[in-house]
Amino acid sequence: MLAFRLVAEPERLDTLVLPTRPDDRTDDGDADAPAALLATLGWEPAEEVGAEARALLPVARLHGRAGEARMHLRPLGSPGRLLLIGTGDGDEAAWRTAGAALARAASAEEHVTVVMPADATDLAVRGLVEGLLLASYRFRLTEAGDSPALSGVDVVVADPAAHSRSLDVARITAESTRFARDLTNTPSSTKNPQWFAEQVAAEVADRPGLTVRVREPEELAAEGFGGLLAVGGGSASGPRLVELSWQPAQATTHVVLVGKGITFDTGGISIKPVPAMKLMRKDMAGGAAVAAATLGAAALDLPVRITTLIPLAENMLSGGAFRPGDVVRHYGGLTSETTNSDAEGRLVLADALAYAVAELAPDLLVDLATLTGANSVALGNRTAALYSENDDLAGALLTAVSEAGESAWRMPLPADYVEYLGSDLADLYSAPAQGGGSVTAALFLREFTGDLRDRWVHVDMSAPSWAAAADAELTKGATGWGVRGLLRWLATLD
Numbered sequence: 179m180l181a182f183r184l185v186a187e188p189e190r191l192d193t194l195v196l197p198t199r200p201d202d203r204t205d206d207g208d209a210d211a212p213a214a215l216l217a218t219l220g221w222e223p224a225e226e227v228g229a230e231a232r233a234l235l236p237v238a239r240l241h242g243r244a245g246e247a248r249m250h251l252r253p254l255g256s257p258g259r260l261l262l263i264g265t266g267d268g269d270e271a272a273w274r275t276a277g278a279a280l281a282r283a284a285s286a287e288e289h290v291t292v293v294m295p296a297d298a299t300d301l302a303v304r305g306l307v308e309g310l311l312l313a314s315y316r317f318r319l320t321e322a323g324d325s326p327a328l329s330g331v332d333v334v335v336a337d338p339a340a341h342s343r344s345l346d347v348a349r350i351t352a353e354s355t356r357f358a359r360d361l362t363n364t365p366s367s368t369k370n371p372q373w374f375a376e377q378v379a380a381e382v383a384d385r386p387g388l389t390v391r392v393r394e395p396e397e398l399a400a401e402g403f404g405g406l407l408a409v410g411g412g413s414a415s416g417p418r419l420v421e422l423s424w425q426p427a428q429a430t431t432h433v434v435l436v437g438k439g440i441t442f443d444t445g446g447i448s449i450k451p452v453p454a455m456k457l458m459r460k461d462m463a464g465g466a467a468v469a470a471a472t473l474g475a476a477a478l479d480l481p482v483r484i485t486t487l488i489p490l491a492e493n494m495l496s497g498g499a500f501r502p503g504d505v506v507r508h509y510g511g512l513t514s515e516t517t518n519s520d521a522e523g524r525l526v527l528a529d530a531l532a533y534a535v536a537e538l539a540p541d542l543l544v545d546l547a548t549l550t551g552a553n554s555v556a557l558g559n560r561t562a563a564l565y566s567e568n569d570d571l572a573g574a575l576l577t578a579v580s581e582a583g584e585s586a587w588r589m590p591l592p593a594d595y596v597e598y599l600g601s602d603l604a605d606l607y608s609a610p611a612q613g614g615g616s617v618t619a620a621l622f623l624r625e626f627t628g629d630l631r632d633r634w635v636h637v638d639m640s641a642p643s644w645a646a647a648a649d650a651e652l653t654k655g656a657t658g659w660g661v662r663g664l665l666r667w668l669a670t671l672d
């Protein structure tokens with residue numbers, strides 16, 4: 179992995195990265211940034227390089243906007259390359275975008291030295307490092323192809339020790355996101371429920387405070403996880419329930435995270451058409467995000483207790499598959515009539531939510547799921563749909579998600595639609611005929627939240643879990659959506 183060092187002065191003269199702001203070009207004459215930046219360093223080539231960098235801005239047609247990056251070659255000079263990057267208004271998001279642009283512009287470099295402005299905050303360092311790491315991600319199966327050469331980054335700051343926690347937080351956040359992206363990108367020929375559970379268990383290893391329990395089909399049957407067993411019934415690879423827990427000594431708040439873990443979604447007997455099925459290996463992205471965020475919280479030593487539940491199943495067709503019209507008995511006894519076997523996610527989540535409420539009695543309950551195609555119909559392909567009855571809790575999560583550089587929008591839980599859930603055969607229809615996609619799915623889940631009803635958040639993140647093309651810190655494919663936002667939010671709890 180890309181190695182970062184915080185240093186007080188440039189130590190290597192290969193590629194020097196100079197941040198520029200939109201106002202750098204309009205200032206006239208004197209030693210403005212980036213020249214001023216270099217002048218603050220007691221570094222020998224500073225004056226010459228600074229003057230050149232300043233003269234370069236108009237010639238290179240740079241505006242200092244976040245996302246701009248231009249390499250300037252100095253064949254006879256030392257350093258031999260100057261890379262000018264725009265940092266926009268200098269907030270964390272701009273630095274994250276700048277870091278991502280830097281990763282792409284410097285992908286052929288082996289090492290770069292980034293000179294930060296004298297007033298660079300912790301958030302600037304964090305944004306730069308996260309952007310760089312997230313945009314440098316490559317899925318391991320294809321790594322041989324176009325892996326970036328960049329292996330070392332020196333970040334020049336006035337007081338290196340002051341930013342070391344910020345650097346650690348950025349590294350752990352990016353590393354957690356990498357774990358979620360890797361799981362989600364993995365083909366379903368490898369990724370069955372058992373494999374997914376093993377990947378999580380392997381990360382737990384002997385980290386004090388972290389434990390994992392994986393329930394096998396026999397145990398799920400004995401305890402009444404009927405939704406998970408119904409959905410997993412059609413597959414040769416049986417379902418599993420991962421229960422991951424982070425229990426630090428001082429914690430006062432207990433959060434349960436639940437993530438949908440469908441390792442492939444064919445739609446089952448209500449089979450999906452070809453284009454809709456193509457990417458259904460990503461249907462465990464919610465489970466990957468909550469697992470990764472929990473491991474990240476442990477790595478950051480966050481003082482909050484977390485229990486993470488990932489119901490894992492493959493939604494297949496076979497003689498063992500569940501059928502439309504079947505009645506499923508969920509954990510705790512509520513029943514649902516299957517209207518469409520493609521509405522499988524809510525069935526496995528229902529079991530996990532009911533189990534969390536009955537057996538874990540947490541303070542807060544949050545689930546993430548690639549639950550409906552309607553998410554992108556309503557909100558496009560970058561924004562998750564967030565549901566909660568609790569304004570404070572919803573607000574805190576929305577803030578964390580947006581500060582982390584992810585996007586979510588609050589959606590309603592309309593009282594008028596609740597009656598659509600009424601079934602003649604069971605307590606609930608799994609997917610009401612009146613539609614309402616993402617909204618009615620949320621209403622279905624709410625029925626399983628019991629006492630936690632107003633301390634629960636549901637996030638339908640079908641849309642932003644995947645990127646059709648690379649964009650800023652996102653790489654093509656799995657985005658790891660939710661890992662960054664959850665980690666930010668968990669860091670506000672104790």
Ligand code: BES
Binds near residue numbers: 443522641
């Ligand atoms: N996994 C899908 C939702 C999905 C669709 C995720 C597109 C990512 C991209 C989910 O299991 C599903 O099939 N939902 C159905 C529900 C319907 C049958 C009520 C849907 O949204 O069409």
Ligand code: MN
Binds near residue numbers: 519522
């Ligand atoms: Mn489905």
Ligand code: ZN
Binds near residue numbers: 443549
């Ligand atoms: Zn699904």
